[in-house]
Amino acid sequence: xxxxxYIAAIxxxxxxxxxxxxxxxxxxxxxxxxxxxxxLAAFGHDRVRVTPISETAEIGMAVGAAxxxxxxxxxxxxxxxxxxxxDQIVNEAPRFRYMSGGQVKVPVVLKAGYGFxxxxxxxxxGSIYGMFxxxxxxKIALPATAADAKGLMATAIRDDNPVVFxxxxxxxxxxxxxxxxxxxxxxxxxxxxxxGSDVTIVATGWMVGRAVAxxxxxxxxxxxxxxxxxxxxxxxxxxxxxESVSRTGHLVLVDQATRHASASAVxxxxxxxxxxxxxxxxxxxxxxxxTPVPYSKPMEEYVLPDEDKIVDAVRRVLSPxxxx
Amino acid sequence: MPAPITPNDGPxxxxxxxxxxxxxxxxxxxxxxxxxxxxxxSRQQRAGLVRGLVHLSVGQEAVAAGVCPLLRAGDLVYxxxxxxxxxxxxxxxxxRLLAExxxxxxxxxxxxxGSMHVVDVEHGxxxxxxxxxxNLPLAVGSALAARLRGQDQVTAVFFGDGAVQAGYFxxxxxxATLWRLPVVFVCExxxxxxxxxxxxxxxxxxxxxxxxxxxxxxxxxxxxxxxAVRDAASALAAAAGAGPALLECLTHRLRGHYEGDPxxxxxxxxxxxxxxxxxxxxxxxxxxxxxxxxxxxxxxAERTAAEAVAGAVRFASASAFPPADLMEQLVYAPAEAP
Numbered sequence: 246x247x248x249x250x251y252i253a254a255i256x257x258x259x260x261x262x263x264x265x266x267x268x269x270x271x272x273x274x275x276x277x278x279x280x281x282x283x284x285l286a287a288f289g290h291d292r293v294r295v296t297p298i299s300e301t302a303e304i305g306m307a308v309g310a311a312x313x314x315x316x317x318x319x320x321x322x323x324x325x326x327x328x329x330x331x332d333q334i335v336n337e338a339p340r341f342r343y344m345s346g347g348q349v350k351v352p353v354v355l356k357a358g359y360g361f362x363x364x365x366x367x368x369x370x371g372s373i374y375g376m377f378x379x380x381x382x383x384k385i386a387l388p389a390t391a392a393d394a395k396g397l398m399a400t401a402i403r404d405d406n407p408v409v410f411x412x413x414x415x416x417x418x419x420x421x422x423x424x425x426x427x428x429x430x431x432x433x434x435x436x437x438x439x440x441g442s443d444v445t446i447v448a449t450g451w452m453v454g455r456a457v458a459x460x461x462x463x464x465x466x467x468x469x470x471x472x473x474x475x476x477x478x479x480x481x482x483x484x485x486x487x488e489s490v491s492r493t494g495h496l497v498l499v500d501q502a503t504r505h506a507s508a509s510a511v512x513x514x515x516x517x518x519x520x521x522x523x524x525x526x527x528x529x530x531x532x533x534x535x536t537p538v539p540y541s542k543p544m545e546e547y548v549l550p551d552e553d554k555i556v557d558a559v560r561r562v563l564s565p566x567x568x569x
Numbered sequence: 570m571p572a573p574i575t576p577n578d579g580p581x582x583x584x585x586x587x588x589x590x591x592x593x594x595x596x597x598x599x600x601x602x603x604x605x606x607x608x609x610x611s612r613q614q615r616a617g618l619v620r621g622l623v624h625l626s627v628g629q630e631a632v633a634a635g636v637c638p639l640l641r642a643g644d645l646v647y648x649x650x651x652x653x654x655x656x657x658x659x660x661x662x663x664x665r666l667l668a669e670x671x672x673x674x675x676x677x678x679x680x681x682x683g684s685m686h687v688v689d690v691e692h693g694x695x696x697x698x699x700x701x702x703x704n705l706p707l708a709v710g711s712a713l714a715a716r717l718r719g720q721d722q723v724t725a726v727f728f729g730d731g732a733v734q735a736g737y738f739x740x741x742x743x744x745a746t747l748w749r750l751p752v753v754f755v756c757e758x759x760x761x762x763x764x765x766x767x768x769x770x771x772x773x774x775x776x777x778x779x780x781x782x783x784x785x786x787x788x789x790x791x792x793x794x795x796x797a798v799r800d801a802a803s804a805l806a807a808a809a810g811a812g813p814a815l816l817e818c819l820t821h822r823l824r825g826h827y828e829g830d831p832x833x834x835x836x837x838x839x840x841x842x843x844x845x846x847x848x849x850x851x852x853x854x855x856x857x858x859x860x861x862x863x864x865x866x867x868x869x870a871e872r873t874a875a876e877a878v879a880g881a882v883r884f885a886s887a888s889a890f891p892p893a894d895l896m897e898q899l900v901y902a903p904a905e906a907p
Contacts, residue, residue, distance in 0.1 A: 302737065303740075305703070305741070306707075308707055337703055348688050
């Protein structure tokens with residue numbers, strides 16, 4: 246199978262969906278800066294539109310077009326820019342179908358990158374997907390591989406509900422085997438990235454790779470770690486996670502978000518609720534410290550989870566005294 | 570790169586025919602229906618059968634009646650929290666609207682939306698939003714969809730003067746003018762944004778002056794004169810193929826911002842002034858003087874409207890509440906099977 250970088254896999258999905266369905270549109274600030282842009286050349290000025298720096302109207306307009314029968318994909322570049330338009334993303338798009346008694350649907354995809362720890366500092370680095378969990382009517386996709394990036398984007402575009410699609414900036418050039426042609430990854434299906442038997446590690450985005458690296462290191466110490474990637478946070482596949490914990494009895498959650506805004510906090514609560522009997526030790530979370538992401542490189546590294554912190558958490562969860 | 574403009578190659582619409590007896594009587598009847606419906610909603614709210622926040626449009630009937638009926642069947646409307654009048658004028662059945670306000674299963678939104686979120690796709694009412702100005706970009710998106718389809722379809726969006734200071738407004742007007750989209754922005758300027766006057770919100774008195782730099786077609790009319798509203802709206806809707814337009818209607822909100830608002834912030838309008846401004850009285854005087862209808866016909870219009878409202882009350886009161894399992898089914902649209 247051919248390899249594609251993560252970013253190219255996402256673009257391939259958008260391109261294939263735009264080929265397949267004329268109602269798919271693409272909006273974004275700077276989405277096409279020259280006439281040679283491949284999307285513009287392929288689909289024309291009607292379907293590929295540059296928007297001004299007006300996130301609220303940009304997204305609201307996309308929601309309105311979705312209500313009127315189109316399927317817009319809005320490129321927002323940075324997760325934090327979504328914050329400008331929270332009314333549209335949380336209060337309008339996901340609630341319209343319900344409030345209308347089911348008369349309408351809002352098939353819009355909001356795409357944004359996150360988590361780039363490269364000195365982009367406090368307002369361009371956040372892992373804020375937690376803000377969108379628990380919003381009824383909204384779906385959240387969070388791919389960690391190139392194949393999943395393609396498959397989740399295609400599914401997102403075909404889904405008749407509003408979808409927030411977060412892609413991790415550190416994964417942008419990460420290559421992976423990506424199926425050619427139509428490829429769809431269903432929402433609500435976690436992936437067991439690395440099978441294991443001693444401990445379950447759940448991680449998202451860039452953290453999946455860190456968790457796998459930690460698992461390899463732990464294997465050298467005789468610990469068999471199972472790594473799970475939920476792939477979508479809404480719908481969230483808690484069944485796979487709980488089934489894993491039923492075998493391993495130990496759970497470590499890894500999340501680049503701050504503690505109370507993390508997906509890991511939600512997963513921990515679900516496992517404590519429905520899987521308590523399987524646990525042989527408390528659940529441990531490895532999240533970012535509760536600070537804005539600092540600019541200075543050593544500080545940036547200090548606040549975020551890494552392989553060492555994951556290994557340390559697993560050791561603590563498996564140690565005999567961890568129950569105290 | 571220049572901003573993309575998708576031209577509308579179709580022929581411009583003809584403006585609506587000038588008002589004569591039939592149109593005038595129809596407009597009177599529409600305004601009576603809105604007036605009596607709103608007064609009934611107020612009664613039902615005090616009786617505890619309509620819950621939550623309701624924002625009535627008594628005094629502003631001429632804007633709804635002047636704009637909505639002249640839109641074509643395929644045209645779309647977005648409104649806001651003060652939207653009952655627009656809904657009725659657009660053709661949403663009063664019985665299903667009242668059932669919605671009472672939270673019943675036969676409501677247009679099956680009881681799940683309520684006063685601020687009325688949607689009736691069948692009649693072209695695409696939505697109402699509870700966040701001021703949140704409906705503006707939705708209308709822009711709707712207009713874009715019409716343009717992409719090459720349809721001769723206009724989207725009208727209603728909002729108050731309070732919405733004009735929201736970032737939403739400027740962003741939406743900017744986008745609509747940039748892409749030359751067929752949106753008619755209809756501003757009901759009643760001089761108040763909730764509980765404070767326009768002068769507390771902005772230095773620009775006229776909404777039509779706010780949008781001057783965008784170069785969009787705009788007009789300010791006496792919003793209490795339904796015929797003036799209708800004429801202006803007709804011209805603007807006809808020209809909407811070439812780009813967006815703004816119609817500012819100067820009007821008066823007789824009741825409080827919401828039902829229950831003690832209105833300590835303004836003097837009650839004098840009876841004499843209200844007689845001058847009441848859109849129903851304005852049309853009555855004009856119609857009688859012009860010989861468009863008789864006194865008897867105006868009373869019939871009022872009575873017929875009252876009967877229709879009474880029928881709506883019976884219908885809504887008899888409707889059951891929605892079942893609990895309905896809620897879970899409607900949170901998500903079924904995802905398309907891959």
